[in-house]
Amino acid sequence: MTDKLRVAVLFGGRSGEHEVSLQSSAAVLANLDCRAYEVMAIGIAKDGQWWLCPPEGGPREGRWWEGARRVALLPIPAEGRLYFLDEGKWGPKVDVFMPILHGPMGEDGTVQGLLELAGVSYVGAGVTGSAVGMDKDIMKKVFQAAGLPTPKHMTMRRKEWEQDPEGSAAKIMAAIGFPCFVKPVALGSSVGISMAKDKGELIKAMELAAKYHHRILIEVSAAPCQEVECAVLGNESPKASILGEIVPGGHFYDYRAKYIDDNSQLIIPARLAPATAAKVRELAVRVFQAVDCMGMARVDFFVRPDGSVLVNEINTIPGFTRISMYPKLWEATGLGFSGLLDRLIELALEHHREKGRSALFYEDET
Ligand SMILES: Nc1ncnc2c1ncn2[C@@H]1O[C@H](COP(=O)(O)OP(=O)(O)O)[C@@H](O)[C@H]1O
Ligand SMILES: [Mg+2]
The missing domain is CATH 3.40.50.20 (Rossmann fold)
Structure with missing residues (x-):
């Protein structure tokens, strides 16, 4: 034993x-x-x-x-x-x-x-944090409620789109315009996501996204922008890592760029003015807390040339390969891969104890 x-x-x-x-x-x-x-x-x-x-x-x-x-x-x-x-x-x-x-x-x-x-x-986020982090529609509603900046967007149900593609396209064009990104609400790795620059592309993009989910998110493109990522670690007092930057090989960071073409660049630290980097790190912690995340998360941003910052998304189980941003960012911040895993295990045990402090059933205080 x-x-x-x-x-x-x-x-x-x-x-x-x-x-x-x-x-x-x-x-x-x-x-x-x-x-x-x-x-x-x-x-x-x-x-x-x-x-x-x-x-x-x-x-x-x-x-x-x-x-x-x-x-x-x-x-x-x-x-x-x-x-x-x-x-x-x-x-x-x-x-x-x-x-x-x-x-x-x-x-x-x-x-x-x-x-x-x-x-x-x-290890990692509980039911709420995980569910909110996976649902791009609800996630953005939580960001907005917490005063976190995110690209202008709308959500459309697949049924609505299918019943009236013409009317729906007009609605999207009036509310969002071009270029825009069209995404199935809950997926990852850029599956089902496309960028549309005109009505024809929008229709194709909606049809593709509709294959994957019954709700579709359409949002204003943040381009030109830098894609910046921050690793967050902790429970009650989460810490933000040094920032990394992704320079996608293709037009955007799509499935091919992520896993097939291998021509995207990861730049650590991200090329940002110190004040902008500080703002991103502070926002990363606020995002983590807004969705009640635990343990770990990678928070992704768009940084515009004028220094304004938009939150793209939170990933509650980020990629963990040797070349993935999450472990690399901690390595750059001074915490190696094994040490990071030790810390995640400690945090899991710590949160489990914390949950154990809450009463499960009504306790009569009178
Ligand atoms: N509003 C946007 N503006 C500019 N680029 C975007 C926008 N939304 C998505 N992208 C591009 O598409 C990629 C995938 O979108 P994202 O929402 O992060 O989906 P996933 O959860 O699949 O990673 C991003 O990394 C980025 O390159
Ligand atoms: Mg992403």
């Missing part, structure tokens, strides 16, 4: 970003300190099954599920114990879960909801 903390990395997931998660979690597994933790890798297949990988397996292997055992985490407080479905027996207890899942069904509060019901500690 061991008295090491058992940490289970959840990878894969039922989203279009399954493959991105394999890369992120492989880097996380390679950097978790084996002297401090007993590390487990649990893969979520595209059909939703959970598989506990053998010690030598994990997301690095092409067919990672081979030799793995089917497990479940049941939505009952069971001290974090996994349940072996093949044998119908309780398995090992996990102290901290680390969901390294991107996109819907992983980063959006669904897996976090299961972890809450199971009563276990886990």
Whole structure:
């Protein structure tokens, strides 16, 4: 037996970003300190099954599920114990879960909801922060309520668009104009996002976005602008990292530029005047707190040539590959990859204790 903390990395997931998660979690597994933790890798297949990988397996292997055992985490407080479905027996207890899942069904509060019901500690935002961070429409409403600057936008339901594309296009052109960005409300990695410069492109962009979600966000383009990212770490007193800048290889930072063409540049630190950088870092912490984020998040901005700053979005489970911005920004700020993971685990345990202080049931104070 061991008295090491058992940490289970959840990878894969039922989203279009399954493959991105394999890369992120492989880097996380390679950097978790084996002297401090007993590390487990649990893969979520595209059909939703959970598989506990053998010690030598994990997301690095092409067919990672081979030799793995089917497990479940049941939505009952069971001290974090996994349940072996093949044998119908309780398995090992996990102290901290680390969901390294991107996109819907992983980063959006669904897996976090299961972890809450199971009563276990886990890294990152809870149900609310995750759900708000994944929904670009609600996220922007929260930003506006908190007085955080964001590009002018509107949301249209897919049904409305389908019933009257002509009238809907006219409405969008009057409210937003060109160039604009059209996005499915909840996805990631730029999937389903396009820029439109005229009515023909708008119609194509709306049709594409409508394939992915029943609500569509249309927003004014912030261009010309720099894309600046800030890593945030903490619970009650989150800290902002040094800033990074993305120079997309294509017209904008689309799926190809992110994962296929490999011609985008990451510049650390971002090329900003000190006062602008200070403003971005302060806004990053305010964004983190506005959505009730925990542990970690990457907050992305557009900085205009006049120094004005617009918040684009918050990512509650940012990319974690060796070349991803989140670990790189902490490295540049003085916290290496392994140290960052140690801190995230500490923060998960700390927040779990904090939640434990709240009464679950009515307590009569009279
Ligand atoms: N309003 C905008 N102005 C300028 N560029 C934008 C705007 N919205 C999105 N983009 C471009 O599209 C990319 C993806 O959009 P984003 O909203 O960040 O989606 P995702 O959640 O998929 O990353 C951004 O990184 C940026 O390059
Ligand atoms: Mg983005």
